[in-house]
Amino acid sequence: MSQVTMKTRVTELLGTRYPIVQGGMMWVGRAELASAVSNAGGFGILTALTQPTPEALVREIARCRSMTDQPFGVNLTILPTATPPPYEAYLDAAIDNGIKVLETAGNNPKEFIAKAKASGVKIVHKCTAIRHALSAERNGVDAISIDGFECAGHPGEDGVGGLLLFALAARKIRIPLIASGGIGDGRTMAAAFALGAEGVNLGTRFCATKEAPIHDNIKNALVKASERDTNLIFRTLHNTGRVLKTAVSDAVVTIENRPGGCEFKDIQHLVSGQKGRVALETGDMSAGLVWAGQVVGLIDDLPSCAELMSQLVAECRQHLVSAGRYFSAGR
Known part of the structure; x- marks a missing residue:
């Protein structure tokens, strides 16, 4: 029996079997998780700043490549700070070591976009507002990943949930759209596609898998x-x-x-x-913050990434087909 695949502009951009992206999460986006997601047909992402130096990122890219022969990317989140890390050196480490897709977040300097694209790197920019998405599109990014207010991390200040945000983004953005925040099962994945997204980004859900490198x-x-x-x-x-x-x-x-x-x-x-x-x-919950989205309400097991991916795709297909049954031809 042939393996089910999906085809959208996101799968074509990323070179994956499914348009399912693992979010670039601080301390979590390591080779163990990224390779497992990629091996399962999705798109795994290493988080650049989880590594203490650009040289360490080079080693992590090599380690991930030893664990998967499928495409994976690197997240680089650029934030204003009094003592910024060497962002450009991390960017160079990714480009020079064969990374073909960069997930950016926070500020997105035009010079970084130009440098990456000159090397043939595709850029997926993650943002939380339509105005920021349109700005990134004008600046030449290849896809938008937009976060609804349900998401873990920083959902912005506008308080707009995914149901409306994804629909607005699909209406206004011409480049491929990835829905992020509140996606945790096949039902929510199907909803994102019905709203106009061509891919989904999962963060918290991938934390609750066997391969996630957390306690x-x-x-x-x-x-x-x-x-x-x-x-x-x-x-x-x-x-x-x-x-x-x-x-x-x-x-x-x-x-x-x-x-x-x-x-x-x-x-x-x-x-x-x-x-x-x-x-x-x-695993000491009193030691510090644990970032998580409202999608925790949908999480009730700890599957492998392969098991989760298979379940997501099967359920998504089922719910999209089921929704079509509400329509009947007129007499």
Whole structure:
């Protein structure tokens, strides 16, 4: 029996069997997960800044390539900071080591786009608002991955959920569209396609797989959580983030909402990225933040990436076919 495949502009761009992308997640986007997703027919992504140096990224690319012969990419998130990492050196490491697709997020300098495209690299830009997507399209990116407010990480300040955001983006954007945030099963994947997307991006759902390089305590917490078990942090600082509801994130919300407000220095001791890394690697939920989207409400098992991919595609196909049955020819 032949293997089911899907064909959209996203599969053609990425060279994959399915238009399913693994999000580039800090501390999680490592070779173990990226290779498993790619081997299962999706598109795995290494997170550049998870690696301490550009040289370490070169080694991680080589390690991933030893684990899969399928396409995978690199995420480079560019954020304004007082002491920025050597973004261009990470970019060069990806380009010089044969990466053909770059997922960018945050700021997207035109010079980085030009440099990548001059080397034949395709760019998928991840953003949270239609205006940012249109700007990225004008700047020459090859595809847009747009995050609904349900997503983990930083969903922007507009508060627009995926149902409306995906439909608006599909109406206004001409290049391939990838829906991100709130996608966790075949039903939500089918909904994204019905709204006009040609691919989906999964982050939290891929954290709850056998190959995800995080502690089982964290994976089990994702399985147990409901759609109500996330917190919005940094809301008062206009840098909203969605994380799993834990004692740590509850404390952040309490400090933010106290009379007189809050400055970042008041919560910095709770939210550092290194503390989040400790939580993911040790399973100690009190060590730091655990980033997760509302899609945790759909997660009730810990499959392999291959099992998850097969289930997503089969369920998506089933729901798209089922929806067509609501129509009948007129007499």
